[in-house]
Amino acid sequence: MSARPRLLDAGDAAFTIEFGAAVDPALLAAVNALDAAIGREHAAGRLPGLIETMPTFRSLTVFFDPLRTGRRELIDTLQPLLDAAVHAAPADGRHWRLPVCYEGDAGPDLAATAQAVGASVDELIALHSGTEVRVYMLGFLPGFPFMGDLPERLRLPRRTEPRVRVPAGSVAIAGALTAIYPWESPGGWHLLGRCPVPLFDSGRASPSLLAVGDRVRFDPVPAAEYQRLDAALQGGEIDPARWLAASAGADVDAGTR
Amino acid sequence: MSAPAVLEVLAPGAYASLQDLGRRGYRRVGVPWAGVLDARLMRIANALVGNAEGTPVIECFDGGLQLAARDGTLRLAVAGDAVVEVECAGERRLLTSWRSLTLADGDVLRVRRLERGRIAVVALEGLALPRMLGSASTYARAALGGIDGRALTAGTRLRAPPASERLEQMLPDPPRPAAGPVRVVAGPQADHFAPATLAAFVDAQYRVGTDADRMGVRLDGPALAHLGAPEIVSDATVPGSIQVPGNGQPIVLLADAQTAGGYPKIGTVIGADLPRLAASRPGQVLRFAWVDASEGERLARLAEAELKAMLGTLRPLLDGGVDLAALYACNLVSGMVNGLSPEDPAA
Numbered sequence: 001m002s003a004r005p006r007l008l009d010a011g012d013a014a015f016t017i018e019f020g021a022a023v024d025p026a027l028l029a030a031v032n033a034l035d036a037a038i039g040r041e042h043a044a045g046r047l048p049g050l051i052e053t054m055p056t057f058r059s060l061t062v063f064f065d066p067l068r069t070g071r072r073e074l075i076d077t078l079q080p081l082l083d084a085a086v087h088a089a090p091a092d093g094r095h096w097r098l099p100v101c102y103e104g105d106a107g108p109d110l111a112a113t114a115q116a117v118g119a120s121v122d123e124l125i126a127l128h129s130g131t132e133v134r135v136y137m138l139g140f141l142p143g144f145p146f147m148g149d150l151p152e153r154l155r156l157p158r159r160t161e162p163r164v165r166v167p168a169g170s171v172a173i174a175g176a177l178t179a180i181y182p183w184e185s186p187g188g189w190h191l192l193g194r195c196p197v198p199l200f201d202s203g204r205a206s207p208s209l210l211a212v213g214d215r216v217r218f219d220p221v222p223a224a225e226y227q228r229l230d231a232a233l234q235g236g237e238i239d240p241a242r243w244l245a246a247s248a249g250a251d252v253d254a255g256t257r
Numbered sequence: 258m259s260a261p262a263v264l265e266v267l268a269p270g271a272y273a274s275l276q277d278l279g280r281r282g283y284r285r286v287g288v289p290w291a292g293v294l295d296a297r298l299m300r301i302a303n304a305l306v307g308n309a310e311g312t313p314v315i316e317c318f319d320g321g322l323q324l325a326a327r328d329g330t331l332r333l334a335v336a337g338d339a340v341v342e343v344e345c346a347g348e349r350r351l352l353t354s355w356r357s358l359t360l361a362d363g364d365v366l367r368v369r370r371l372e373r374g375r376i377a378v379v380a381l382e383g384l385a386l387p388r389m390l391g392s393a394s395t396y397a398r399a400a401l402g403g404i405d406g407r408a409l410t411a412g413t414r415l416r417a418p419p420a421s422e423r424l425e426q427m428l429p430d431p432p433r434p435a436a437g438p439v440r441v442v443a444g445p446q447a448d449h450f451a452p453a454t455l456a457a458f459v460d461a462q463y464r465v466g467t468d469a470d471r472m473g474v475r476l477d478g479p480a481l482a483h484l485g486a487p488e489i490v491s492d493a494t495v496p497g498s499i500q501v502p503g504n505g506q507p508i509v510l511l512a513d514a515q516t517a518g519g520y521p522k523i524g525t526v527i528g529a530d531l532p533r534l535a536a537s538r539p540g541q542v543l544r545f546a547w548v549d550a551s552e553g554e555r556l557a558r559l560a561e562a563e564l565k566a567m568l569g570t571l572r573p574l575l576d577g578g579v580d581l582a583a584l585y586a587c588n589l590v591s592g593m594v595n596g597l598s599p600e601d602p603a604a
Contacts, residue, residue, distance in 0.1 A: 008445035011525030012553025014495045016445045023490055035285075054284045054493040056517060061493035063284070066528070066557040071550050137491065139287035140515030142399040146491065183398055200286070202389050202401055208286035 005030070005082060007075060008059075013051075013066050015075070017082065018059040023148060023176060025090055027058040028136055032213060033088030034060050037081040047077065055212055057136045057146070093135065093213030095245035098180075098195050100129065100171050100218040101226035106194035109159075113173070113190045116156055127154055128192055129218040133178055135210050143182040143200030143208040147216055150176050162188035169194045171218065193218075196230040197240050209240055217245075259419045262329025262362070264381055266413040270321025270368065272470070275403040275415075277313040280392035284516045290496065291394035291402065292512050294471065295376055295532035297432065297564050298336040302380035304568050305334030305357040305426045313386045313393040315379040315409065318470075320370035324379065326360035332420035333358060333366060337377030338431070340369040356427040356574065357382075359420045373434055374536035375469075383418040396513060424573035432567065438546035439530045441499065442553050446489060446521035450501075454481050458523065459545050463507070465537045471513040474534060476543070480505025483521060491519040497526035511535050527553040529560040 008016040017034065020027040035055045041047050049069025054061040064074055102110060102125045114124040131154075133147035150173060158174045163186060166172070170181045172189035181187060182199040195218075199209045210216065221229070232238045266273070276299070279292020293299040293316050300310045315322070320340075324333070334357040335341050341352045344365040351369075352358065354377065360366055368377050386393040389401045400406030404413050438459070447455060463478035487503040494500070498510045500520040509526055510518075512535075526534055527548065537543060548556070 009442050009525070009550045010445050010493070010495050010522075011442050011497050012527045012529075012550055012557050014493075014525075015550070016493060018445070018492070021490060052282045052284055054516060056492045057490050059492045061495065063281075063495065066554040067561055070554055137517060138285060139493075139517035140491070142283075142287040144287050185398070200399060202399065207283065207288070207390065212285075 005086065009071075010061060012071075014061055014063045015071055016059050016061045017078075019086070020058045023057050023136065025134065028134075028212070029088045029090040030085045031055045031058065031060050032091055034078075034081055034085035036091075037085060038062070038078065041077075041081070047074070050074065054139070055137065056139075091213050093211060093215055095132075096210065096214060096216045096243050097219050097245055098197055098216060098243050099221040099226065099229055100193040100195045101223055102129070102171075102193040102220050103223045103226075106223065106226065107171075107192045109190040110192055113156065113192060117153055119153070124154075124192070125220055127151060128173070128178070129220050132215050132217045135212050135214045135216065136177075138208055138210065138212060141181070141183050141185055143210070144179060145199065145210045145216070146177050146179055148177045150178055156190060158188040159190060162186055163191075166191065167194070169196060171195050193220075194226065196226055196233055197243060198233060259329065261416040262331050262419050263327040264331055264333075264360075264415040264417060265325045265327050266409045266411055266415075267323035267325050267365065268321055268411050269409040269413075270317050270323070271319035273315055273317040273322050273409040274395040274397075274471075275313050275386065275409065276316045276394045277392055278311045279394050279512060280390050280396070280401070283390055284493070287516050288390065288399065288401070289396065289513055289516055291396040291471075292392065293378065293394075294512055294535040295337075295378070297532060297560075298376065298378035299380070300564065300568065301355070301428060302334045302336035302378045304571055305336070305355075305428065306332050306380045306382040307421065307423055307426075308380055308382060308384070312380065312384055314384075315381070317368055317377050317379065318375050320368050322368040322377075322379070323365060324360075324367075325365045326362055327414075329362055330420040331360050331417055332382035332423075332425075333360060334380045334426070335366075335368065335377055336380070336428075337371060338373040339371050339377040342367040342369050355431045357425045359425070374533070375538055376532075376536045381415060381417050382420060384415060385417075386415075398513070426571050427574050428567065428571055430567070430570060435530070435533050438544040439534050440527045440548045440553065440556065441524040441545050442527060442550050443524045443547055444522070445492070445525075447523055449483055449485060449489070449521040450481060450523055451484055455523070455547070457481070458507075459547055462542045462544055465539050465541045465543065466506075467539045469537070469539055471511055471535075473508050473510045473514050474537065476507045476509065478506070481507060481523060487521065488519050489521055491517045494518045494522070495525060497528065497531045498522045499524045499526065509534055527556055529553075529556045 051063040137146045166187035171193040174189040276293040279290035335354040339354040395403030463476040466475035468475045
């Protein structure tokens with residue numbers, strides 16, 4: 001990937017460096033490389049006035065304090081980092097196997113989604129849980145992971161009628177992406193199951209369980225096991241790190257792309 | 258040493274929450290900044306009670322906030338164009354805002370209504386709150402900040418040291434309402450709209466919709482047509498982002514908004530103008546004007562210089578507690594006194 005990134009204005013206190021317009025691991029690699037490079041410069045005190053950065057699928061937004069620096073000045077400083085980032089290779093993240101209950105109330109859209117993709121419910125579950133996905137971005141809500149890519153067969157447009165309330169923990173799909181809602185919120189994605197693992201904990205040094213670049217696979221669990229895990233997690237008896245795959249190398253990502 | 262006194266929330270009014278400058282550094286994991294919608298009000302209110310500028314404050318929408326001092330005296334200040342009522346031993350007095358005041362044990366302060374805008378800020382001398390992820394700002398969605406991660410409700414109690422001996426302070430010449438259009442920097446997705454649409458956006462008038470809160474403000478006016486599909490692969494939002502969903506009616510994102518979004522963003526309201534947009538009342542008509550990013554930066558520095566100058570003009574209230582401004586305000590609003598009842602929509 002060698003296209004020049006575009007600089008887009010985002011007001012008087014931010015700008016966006018856009019590497020492309022698509023969901024593409026090569027774009028993500030460039031975004032993450034630039035983000036990491038800026039993080040190192042910032043930590044070394046060489047970017048005064050920088051507030052923070054926000055990496056997305058395809059762009060990095062840089063937030064700054066216009067009382068301490070300026071857009072022009074920052075862009076000049078970042079230029080060499082930008083040139084290096086476009087050639088970056090994807091970083092290898094951690095590998096997770098997260099339990100998901102694909103049953104009954106936990107997956108209210110299972111039947112309709114199975115019908116829409118022309119599969120049985122069991123086939124749908126096998127397709128979804130059989131795909132290793134990559135965390136592309138965190139947001140729009142705290143800890144919300146946008147993950148992909150789903151196999152072509154699972155790609156559906158969003159629901160025409162978004163739900164007013166999607167329960168916390170809902171595992172959902174839309175287009176090439178899948179996600180877990182860490183919080184109850186409105187949502188237009190198709191709900192296939194429920195994951196009991198809390199994705200965000202402000203008491204942790206790193207409050208989001210997942211990080212951009214991590215790989216995730218879903219492990220179907222029966223409703224009774226979901227209940228047991230949910231209770232144990234809420235009681236603090238289980239450390240969510242137990243769902244980290246022991247050896248990243250053993251978990252080959254043949255399922256992605 | 259005296260024991261701490263308590264500020265008890267008797268009623269939060271339309272919506273009230275504890276906020277400071279907000280949380281930085283966690284947008285990357287989906288945590289918005291939160292924080293006061295108008296930092297100027299926070300800094301003035303804190304200066305009036307002698308707090309550090311970034312001390313958490315109560316931010317309230319519209320009228321109806323009622324606070325009572327318990328177990329001691331407390332010093333507070335109200336910033337914002339609010340009609341403030343203090344009830345002391347059953348006697349009610351109306352005061353102007355932009356000053357500090359002291360509540361004795363049992364006294365009640367009410368923000369009756371706002372004369373302009375929607376936001377007032379109440380600072381409490383000596384207030385200290387625990388920080389979560391670097392800030393005390395309330396972000397209820399993730400139960401962060403404030404008291405138990407929630408907005409204020411009747412019964413919430415805030416502890417603070419008893420009022421110090423310092424003289425009451427006032428701001429002699431409060432900020433005037435800004436005139437002129439709300440200024441906007443084009444982008445990041447201005448190229449998703451035709452030049453004629455960009456021109457139409459600043460020619461038209463937009464009305465603030467009824468859906469207006471700390472997350473954002475919906476605007477009603479001429480639809481802004483997208484050149485292509487009304488969606489993008491999600492990218493970052495910023496406070497002030499103007500996203501345009503499929504119906505063409507713009508939404509301006511504020512402090513509690515989602516950190517990423519899939520709607521094209523035609524522009525970004527500059528930081529200097531975002532507080533007055535956030536404080537616009539439903540139904541209010543707004544106009545917009547394009548500025549470039551460097552002009553936005555210049556306006557940010559200008560706004561900061563003006564605020565610094567204003568903070569330099571705080572002075573003690575006149576001797577003997579005679580507050581001419583307050584007397585004047587009482588005359589202006591004396592009709593309110595007879596109208597007080599629990600049914601008052603502002604109560």
